[in-house]
Amino acid sequence: MPEAAELPTRREEAWRYSAVERLQGEALDRWRTIDIAAGESVRETLVIADGDGSRPTELHRWRVTIGEGATCELFAVLASAEYARLEIEVTLKRGAHFEFGGITVGGRDTVREFVTRTIHAEPEATSNQTVRSVHWGHGTGNFLGNIDVVRDAQKTDAAQDFKGLLLEKGASVNAVPQLEIFADDVKCAHGASVGQLDETARFYMAARGLSPELARRLLVQAFLGDALVGLEDDAQREELMQVALDKVDRYL
Amino acid sequence: MLKIDNLHAEIDGKTILNGLSLTVPAGEVHAIMGPNGAGKSTLAYVLGGRPGYEVTQGSVEFNGIDLLDMEPHERAAAGLFLGFQYPVEIPGVSNLQFLREALNSQRKARGEEPLTGGEFLKLAKDKAALLKLDPDMLKRHVNVGFSGGEKKRAEMVQMGILNPRFAVLDETDSGLDIDALRVVGEGINAIMRAPDKGVLLITHYQRLLEVVKPDRVSILSRGRIVKTGGPELAVELENEGYDAVMAPETANA
Numbered sequence: 001m002p003e004a005a006e007l008p009t010r011r012e013e014a015w016r017y018s019a020v021e022r023l024q025g026e027a028l029d030r031w032r033t034i035d036i037a038a039g040e041s042v043r044e045t046l047v048i049a050d051g052d053g054s055r056p057t058e059l060h061r062w063r064v065t066i067g068e069g070a071t072c073e074l075f076a077v078l079a080s081a082e083y084a085r086l087e088i089e090v091t092l093k094r095g096a097h098f099e100f101g102g103i104t105v106g107g108r109d110t111v112r113e114f115v116t117r118t119i120h121a122e123p124e125a126t127s128n129q130t131v132r133s134v135h136w137g138h139g140t141g142n143f144l145g146n147i148d149v150v151r152d153a154q155k156t157d158a159a160q161d162f163k164g165l166l167l168e169k170g171a172s173v174n175a176v177p178q179l180e181i182f183a184d185d186v187k188c189a190h191g192a193s194v195g196q197l198d199e200t201a202r203f204y205m206a207a208r209g210l211s212p213e214l215a216r217r218l219l220v221q222a223f224l225g226d227a228l229v230g231l232e233d234d235a236q237r238e239e240l241m242q243v244a245l246d247k248v249d250r251y252l
Numbered sequence: 253m254l255k256i257d258n259l260h261a262e263i264d265g266k267t268i269l270n271g272l273s274l275t276v277p278a279g280e281v282h283a284i285m286g287p288n289g290a291g292k293s294t295l296a297y298v299l300g301g302r303p304g305y306e307v308t309q310g311s312v313e314f315n316g317i318d319l320l321d322m323e324p325h326e327r328a329a330a331g332l333f334l335g336f337q338y339p340v341e342i343p344g345v346s347n348l349q350f351l352r353e354a355l356n357s358q359r360k361a362r363g364e365e366p367l368t369g370g371e372f373l374k375l376a377k378d379k380a381a382l383l384k385l386d387p388d389m390l391k392r393h394v395n396v397g398f399s400g401g402e403k404k405r406a407e408m409v410q411m412g413i414l415n416p417r418f419a420v421l422d423e424t425d426s427g428l429d430i431d432a433l434r435v436v437g438e439g440i441n442a443i444m445r446a447p448d449k450g451v452l453l454i455t456h457y458q459r460l461l462e463v464v465k466p467d468r469v470s471i472l473s474r475g476r477i478v479k480t481g482g483p484e485l486a487v488e489l490e491n492e493g494y495d496a497v498m499a500p501e502t503a504n505a
Contacts, residue, residue: 199303204340207300208354208410209328209361218353222344222393 014087017142017174019057019111022083026059031089038067038093045236046076048084049243050106050250057083064088066096068122073099075231077240078112079247087115092125100129101227105244107137107171107251117146120153120186127157132227133164134220134244135171136252142174147188149181156186164194165223167216167252213252220248253278253450254418259310260475261298268294270475271310274452276418276468281444281451283461283486286472287494292454293337295472296422299452300334301327314418328354329361331417333410335424339403342394347406348376350394351413358414379412383439400427408439419444420452425460437463458490473498 007023008015036042048058058080066072070093078084090098104112118127133141143162164173175192197219205215224244231237254276261269268291276282286292298305299312301324312319319327328334342350356366367375380387385405395403404424411419421440425433437460444451453466461469461483469485470477471494478498479485489497 200340201342203300203302203324204336204342205350205354206324207328207334207336208350208414209325209358210354211325211357212323214353214357215325218345218350219342222342225344 013176014115014144016176017111017140017144018085018113019083022057022111023059024056026057028059028061031061031063034062034064034072036064036066036070036072036096039069040067041071041073043073043075043231043233045074045240046086047240047243048076048078048080050079050247051081059085059087061087062089064090064098066090066092066098066125068093069095071097071099073230075101075228075236075240076114077103077105077243078114079103079105079243080112081106081108081110083110084112085115086113089117089119090127091119091121092127094122094124096122096125098125098127098129099230100127100131101230102129102131102143103224103227103240103244104131104133104135104141104143105224105247106135107139107168109138111140111142113140113142113144115142115144117148118158120147120149120156120158120183122150123153123183124155125153125157127159128230129160130227130230131162131175132224133162133173134224134248135164135166135173136168138170138172140172140174142176143192144174144176144178145190146178147180147190149179149183149186149188151182153183154185156183156188158186158188160190161226162192163223163226164192165220166194166196167220216252217245217248221245253280253315254452255311255313257311257313259295259298259312260308261294262306262308263294263304267308268475269298272472272476273310274470274477276450276452278450279447280467281453281464283453283455283464283466283469284472285455285469285486285489290472291475292472293422294475296334296337296420296452296454299327299332299420300324325357326361328414328416329358333414333416333419335407335411335419335421337422337424337426339395339398339407341396341398343396345394347390347392347394348373351376351390351410354410355414376409376413379409382412382442383409384435385409401429401432404428404436405432405439408436408443412439412443415443417448418450418452420454422454423456424453425455425457430459433459434463436460440464458486461486471498 162175177190
């Protein structure tokens, strides 16, 4: 039986909150490979903008190896109408750095998710992952983040931060940080929180003349901004933010 | 300019304002003093239109229009400014972006042209200088990491930029040291002392009133105005305390 025919099920940890039933014959075994040589620096972005609903589901699986002292920066915005998933498996060599900023945004009855597995395979590597999810309708945003620190990977510094903002009842987010640490001199931080728009801030903004829509836009922009802080290219950062904000403006 | 008539308001079913009547004509600064829990902040929030503050009776007229019928952002565009006792922190939004959006929203609602980035920046820097606020703070996120005094100063910078017709200032003097109190008081005078403007100044202390010099002073107690007088009333309160000054009024109530 060909491997591609075997659809994942929700019993598998990495697919637990996915919309596996929405998969439309994507090549599950197809991985994009990004190998970064020692000392090099690579930045990649993935933007799945809003479609009209006729666009198919999107499944992206990236396997990244970051060489000694090298840096990899990935930034992604999932603003699709249909199911979208970005899966990243990254292996860090000595002194390497991995930076990930992700945004999921949208409504409908759609799941948009990031699944990362960060393997600190050698000492002194650092990783920082920030995901922000804004949802309404019955939209769902997921961040499943595995961090593996192998036995010899001393002085690892890994951080994972997730925040969900739910604009309507019925929307949801799932955050699953998983840390497996086999070295004893490491720093691994993770945080997750879910909330609604700050009503006090909204009233404060209204009292200064901002309409509820504009206040919401500014607050959403501020919320999402954390995920793109690490993106140094101003034009690129604004472009990614615009995709996310357009999505909010179009549907709310 | 502002005409409050028999205002009743409640929060979570608990009555806080209980038949409050007050008129502030244009050109006047009217100070409201009163003990803790009298309803001073509630009055400010009701005028600003804060959700959860329910008006059960009475009316508020602002320049001849029904204030209570308007949304909070419409009240701002109509020229009402609410100075917060506890200015709110908004992480991720810079003062400049916030205030430019706010000012241009108000201008748009009034059918005026928006200010360009350059025009706005000049205005913001002028007002920051007036309140002796480091202009670099305008680039920082709204009130985030500001000290209590800086927040109040920033609040007055906002007022200067938005240039309202009427300001409701809720304990703008709390948290200020003596020098900052003078700067803020003089800022209020510079921005709001005009024949076509008015101020409702909610305060606990006489000190701010020495700088701003109100035309009228009212005492608010248990949700209604129990006494109104000239500036001398504030001095009397400072010397004798609420109990002594209000005793004859509350005895009749």
